[in-house]
Amino acid sequence: MKIVLIGYGKMGKEIERLALGRGHSIVAKIDVDNQADLLNLSAAEVDVAIEFSNPASAYANILTCIHKQIPVVCGTTGWLEKKAEVETLTQEMNSTFFYASNYSIGVNLFFRLNKRLAQLMAPHKEYDIYTNEIHHLEKKDSPSGTAITIAEGIMEAYATKDKWVNNEIPAANEVAIWSQRESIIPGTHTVKYISKVDQIEITHEAFSREGFALGAVIAAEWIQDKKGVLGMDDMLK
Numbered sequence: 001m002k003i004v005l006i007g008y009g010k011m012g013k014e015i016e017r018l019a020l021g022r023g024h025s026i027v028a029k030i031d032v033d034n035q036a037d038l039l040n041l042s043a044a045e046v047d048v049a050i051e052f053s054n055p056a057s058a059y060a061n062i063l064t065c066i067h068k069q070i071p072v073v074c075g076t077t078g079w080l081e082k083k084a085e086v087e088t089l090t091q092e093m094n095s096t097f098f099y100a101s102n103y104s105i106g107v108n109l110f111f112r113l114n115k116r117l118a119q120l121m122a123p124h125k126e127y128d129i130y131t132n133e134i135h136h137l138e139k140k141d142s143p144s145g146t147a148i149t150i151a152e153g154i155m156e157a158y159a160t161k162d163k164w165v166n167n168e169i170p171a172a173n174e175v176a177i178w179s180q181r182e183s184i185i186p187g188t189h190t191v192k193y194i195s196k197v198d199q200i201e202i203t204h205e206a207f208s209r210e211g212f213a214l215g216a217v218i219a220a221e222w223i224q225d226k227k228g229v230l231g232m233d234d235m236l237k
């Protein structure tokens with residue numbers, strides 16, 4: 001595959017290492033100082049764009065790719081208020097857009113475990129819910145995209161909960177996400193149910209960025225013959 005990397009920071013570099021190891025080539029690396037190179041690329045020169053930039057730039061980068069008919073795998077978090085627009089445009093342009101708040105296989109299994117646990121816990125009102133995410137000090141968005149997906153999974157199971165709040169004491173209809181920024185931690189997510197007498201806790205802890213990057217490269221390989229709006233649940237079916 002001929003890959004354009006959009007965002008050449010911590011994730012871009014890890015994706016490059018793994019993609020080269022799997023026999024792919026990197027045709028361009030787009031960062032803040034060479035935005036014009038993306039505008040000048042054509043779909044004939046590239047099989048896929050892998051977008052890990054930042055919350056402020058992801059939307060514009062994705063639109064550029066969709067208009068050029070370049071399939072996009074995006075992992076950037078913190079811009080999702082515009083995701084519905086991107087999905088509509090993807091359909092209108094008959095293009096390809098793959099998004100995941102977290103590309104690691106382990107986290108996606110954790111998402112399923114979280115939903116199942118929430119279904120089991122929902123009838124037991126004596127348990128309060130706590131969700132927590134810890135990331136490195138360079139992270140720009142809060143809460144993490146992964147923590148939002150976890151909170152959405154909990155809300156699916158609880159008819160009484162319809163929104164999440166970040167670093168605030170939750171009202172009865174809210175799921176609290178507590179965010180912590182610490183050192184170089186790649187990403188740790190915890191869900192706890194606490195009653196007066198006991199506690200149930202599940203945690204996913206990433207040891208490095210390799211799992212995120214590998215998932216993104218595998219997604220890029222998987223979408224090669226596909227169109228439309230896709231995500232990890234489609235790929236892991």
Ligand SMILES: NC(=O)C1=CN([C@@H]2O[C@H](COP(=O)(O)OP(=O)(O)OC[C@H]3O[C@@H](n4cnc5c(N)ncnc54)[C@H](OP(=O)(O)O)[C@@H]3O)[C@@H](O)[C@H]2O)C=CC1
Nearest residue numbers: 007008009010011031052053057075076077101102103212
């Ligand atoms: N879905 C997932 O599995 C994962 C998602 N992420 C998300 O991916 C994103 C990137 O993470 P990470 O690599 O750690 O962040 P970094 O800050 O290390 O890298 C982002 C890079 O994008 C560059 N950039 C800034 N503006 C643009 C632009 N307009 N076009 C292209 N590149 C630009 C930055 O340059 P400069 O530094 O000069 O601004 C930087 O080099 C974050 O939103 C993060 O939350 C991270 C890990 C896993």
Ligand SMILES: O=C(O)C1=N[C@H](C(=O)O)C[C@H](O)C1
Nearest residue numbers: 077101102139144145146187
């Ligand atoms: O910024 C990061 O580093 C990460 N961001 C993603 C998120 O916001 O959930 C995924 C992972 O936790 C690492």
